[in-house]
Amino acid sequence: MMGLNSDGALFVHPNNRENKKDSDIVEPGPSQAMVFIDENSDPKPEECSVDDGYFAVNVGDSKTQWQNTPASRHGNGGIFSFADGHSELWRWREGTTQRLKGVSKTTPAGLKDKDLIRMKEANYPERIMIGNR
Numbered sequence: 001m002m003g004l005n006s007d008g009a010l011f012v013h014p015n016n017r018e019n020k021k022d023s024d025i026v027e028p029g030p031s032q033a034m035v036f037i038d039e040n041s042d043p044k045p046e047e048c049s050v051d052d053g054y055f056a057v058n059v060g061d062s063k064t065q066w067q068n069t070p071a072s073r074h075g076n077g078g079i080f081s082f083a084d085g086h087s088e089l090w091r092w093r094e095g096t097t098q099r100l101k102g103v104s105k106t107t108p109a110g111l112k113d114k115d116l117i118r119m120k121e122a123n124y125p126e127r128i129m130i131g132n133r
Contacts (some may be wrong), residue, residue, distance in 0.1 A: 030083035036080070059122050063111060069101055070115075075091070090115075
C-alpha cells in the first residue's frame with residue numbers, strides 16, 4: 001500500500017503496513033512491488049476507465065475474489081509499474097482474466113487462478129501470502 005489510506009483499507013489489506021515513501025518498500029522488494037496498474041472499473045466496455053487510483057487485491061476472507069480488476073487493453077494482458085521504476089506487460093495466464101470488469105469479481109479458477117496469485121504476490125509480503133494460501 002502506498003500513501004495514507006482510509007480505515008476501510010484494513011478490510012482489504014489486513015496486517016499490511018502502508019508505505020509512505022519509496023524507501024519504505026522492502027517486502028516485497030522494489031523490483032517485485034507493483035505500485036501502478038491500469039484497471040477496469042466498470043462492467044460496461046464503453047464506460048470502462050481507471051476507477052479511483054486505488055487498486056486493491058484482497059487476501060482476507062475472499063481468497064478467490066478480485067477486489068478490483070486489471071485492464072486488458074493491451075491484447076491479453078495488462079501494464080504494471082514497479083517501485084524500482086520498471087514496467088512490465090503481463091500476459092494473462094487464465095482465459096477469464098481479460099474478461100473481468102468491475103469490482104468484487106469471483107474468479108472461475110478458484111484458488112488456482114494463476115493471475116490472481118501472481119497479483120497477490122506483487123502486492124503482499126511473503127509472510128502474509130504464506131498464511132493466506
